[in-house]
Amino acid sequence: MDPAPLELAAAPASARDRAYRVKEMHLTLQGEGIHAGRAAVFLRFAGCNLWSGREADRATAACRFCDTDFVGTDGPGGGTFRGPEALADAAAECWGRRSEHRFVVCTGGEPLLQLDGPAIAALRARGFEVAVETNGTRPLPDPAPDWVTVSPKAGQPLALGGGDELKLVYPQPALRPESLNALGFRHRLLQPMDGPAQAENTQLAVAYCLANPAWRLSVQTHKVIGIA
């Protein structure tokens, strides 16, 4: 049998053997929310609990407006990473040698199906501030990410009652922004739903923010400037 290094032999099997399935990993600018414009490694986990990712299933999925391909591990920088250290090493390589302001955005798919405490600790150990973009249906790991963005989906109960930013894709007729007022978030944003009605949805979001100044607009800036 192949002997494991001592420190790995001492670690629990779950942390040592954990395989993370990643659709893509690349350096870009955060396009959305309060951190829009900030350089970040985008770590996009494969898979979601609200849609299979297959177009044939979209019309019957719990979340039907998704703008993202999160199926498989075949994107740029994607793959299966064995253990938190391998995952964090790949993110550090993506960032490059610069040491300051390291920022990783864990997204998906639904990142909280895979992102666990050991992965967050390994990313932090490499100097990263760790952000997550989640649909809010799963609890946070321990240690928790440094920045939590929750984007709730109509009809899907929230497991998270607060966070750093609430980013509601708008409009979702069965999920009015007012119904989220009691939740504990530092920032509240409306992000116009992309798709055939994107221009109209943007006007609706602008009107809502003008009438309700606790909310601000989140434009998907990466789409405007044509980066990933």
Ligand SMILES: C[S@@+](CC[C@H](N)C(=O)[O-])C[C@H]1O[C@@H](n2cnc3c(N)ncnc32)[C@H](O)[C@@H]1O
């Ligand atoms: C692809 S999701 C992945 C993270 C997580 N599953 C979630 O839904 O928050 C990343 C962000 O894109 C948003 N998003 C997805 N489809 C969108 C669309 N058609 N228009 C605007 N935002 C969208 C999500 O609400 C979320 O804030």
Ligand SMILES: Nc1nc2[nH]cc(C(=O)O)c2c(=O)[nH]1
């Ligand atoms: N540039 C850029 N910013 C983003 N912010 C959230 C994104 C996501 O898909 O989670 C995203 C994305 O896909 N690209």
Ligand code: SF4
């Ligand atoms: S929950 Fe997020 S990743 Fe899943 S289908 Fe909806 S927008 Fe896409």
Ligand SMILES: [Mg+2]
């Ligand atoms: Mg995206």
